[in-house]
Amino acid sequence: MKVNSTPYRTIWETSDGAVEIIDQTRLPHEFLTLRLENMRDAERAIREMRVRGAPLIGVTAAYGVALSMSHHASDAALKASCDLLVKARPTAVNLRWAVERMRSLLSPLPEGERAAVAWNEASCIADEDVEFNESIGRHGLEIIKGIHRRKNATVNILTHCNAGWLATVDWGTALAPVYAAFDACIPLHVWVDETRPRNQGASLTAWELSQHGVPHTVIVDNAGGHLMQQALVDMVIVGADRVTTKGDVCNKIGTYLKALAAADNGVPFYVAMPSPTLDVNLQDGVAEITIEERSQDEVSYMTGLCDDGQIRRMRITPLGSSALNHAFDVTPARLVTGLITELGLVDADARAIREHFILERK
Ligand code: MRU
Numbered sequence: 538m539k540v541n542s543t544p545y546r547t548i549w550e551t552s553d554g555a556v557e558i559i560d561q562t563r564l565p566h567e568f569l570t571l572r573l574e575n576m577r578d579a580e581r582a583i584r585e586m587r588v589r590g591a592p593l594i595g596v597t598a599a600y601g602v603a604l605s606m607s608h609h610a611s612d613a614a615l616k617a618s619c620d621l622l623v624k625a626r627p628t629a630v631n632l633r634w635a636v637e638r639m640r641s642l643l644s645p646l647p648e649g650e651r652a653a654v655a656w657n658e659a660s661c662i663a664d665e666d667v668e669f670n671e672s673i674g675r676h677g678l679e680i681i682k683g684i685h686r687r688k689n690a691t692v693n694i695l696t697h698c699n700a701g702w703l704a705t706v707d708w709g710t711a712l713a714p715v716y717a718a719f720d721a722c723i724p725l726h727v728w729v730d731e732t733r734p735r736n737q738g739a740s741l742t743a744w745e746l747s748q749h750g751v752p753h754t755v756i757v758d759n760a761g762g763h764l765m766q767q768a769l770v771d772m773v774i775v776g777a778d779r780v781t782t783k784g785d786v787c788n789k790i791g792t793y794l795k796a797l798a799a800a801d802n803g804v805p806f807y808v809a810m811p812s813p814t815l816d817v818n819l820q821d822g823v824a825e826i827t828i829e830e831r832s833q834d835e836v837s838y839m840t841g842l843c844d845d846g847q848i849r850r851m852r853i854t855p856l857g858s859s860a861l862n863h864a865f866d867v868t869p870a871r872l873v874t875g876l877i878t879e880l881g882l883v884d885a886d887a888r889a890i891r892e893h894f895i896l897e898r899k
Contacts, residue, residue, distance in 0.1 A: 571587060595662065673811065677715075778814070808873055
């Protein structure tokens with residue numbers, strides 16, 4: 538996608554054996570890139586959310602393994618890197634998927650071959666992510682086209698958090714259909730949930746939609762239900778950090794409430810999911826998924842651009858009040874209209890998921 542008319546991916550290799558990323562903690566007010574020289578830089582970038590979004594976390598970890606192999610390619614170094622990277626954030630399964638793909642490819646190889654193979658594989662994982670998302674865009678476009686045909690007016694799409702190109706290598710998952718429909722000249726408008734506490738919607742989704750020229754409006758997290766009652770939302774599309782084999786969807790905290798409101802108002806609720814986001818080991822999302830608990834400070838403080846042009850952090854809760862910060866929630870499969878995947882639209886149920894993905898992988 539383009540930033541001020543220049544094409545960018547969110548992560549790329551440099552000519553001198555390092556990796557560069559867009560530092561997402563600085564957006565929307567500053568566009569800065571950050572150089573990752575070694576595996577620890579990659580692990581820190583994921584942990585500090587300089588890169589975030591399930592697919593991008595996975596790709597960054599794969600490059601982290603490659604960076605590590607360039608310095609030390611021993612069995613011990615491979616194990617230590619993979620073990621550290623996999624723990625950088627707990628909820629997005631793409632992280633474990635990418636690290637285990639690297640580990641199982643590299644482990645049987647002689648040390649001397651590991652670095653070159655690791656760089657090649659990390660680059661394949663990045664390219665695959667772009668292909669999957671383009672494909673999700675094409676399949677999601679058909680759904681948006683259908684709504685536009687029936688309605689014959691602007692299609693209003695609500696999204697939560699940031700599942701756009703910043704959350705992936707390019708295109709995004711939930712926003713790929715939006716970009717495809719916008720580029721196909723379908724009139725559309727996006728309701729952007731601000732997504733407290735870190736405001737990925739207000740800061741990242743709004744920024745990338747602006748860069749592409751897509752009409753959008755930022756709303757507070759509690760507004761979605763009201764807008765659905767007023768018939769101002771035609772569909773919801775969100776991303777996912779982990780989808781279980783029976784179709785339960787783990788995504789940014791607040792997704793579940795949007796799904797409940799959508800069900801109550803007859804609004805279709807779609808989840809964009811590339812296949813690496815499926816966790817073949819889990820069935821019951823509520824019971825089995827580890828939900829990341831982040832610092833209270835993310836709830837108690839906000840950071841923003843002040844009228845004097847300075848970026849400042851300020852406390853918004855009383856000093857004595859504690860805060861709770863669960864970063865994700867689980868939307869049960871029964872509330873999901875469909876999974877928009879690179880293979881097409883798949884029902885969020887055990888049979889359809891098994892047929893499309895699990896039998897396919899064997
Ligand atoms: O905590 P974050 O910003 O990494 O959370 C991101 C999300 O919840 C996204 O919706 C999800 O990772 C899908 S990204 C294509």
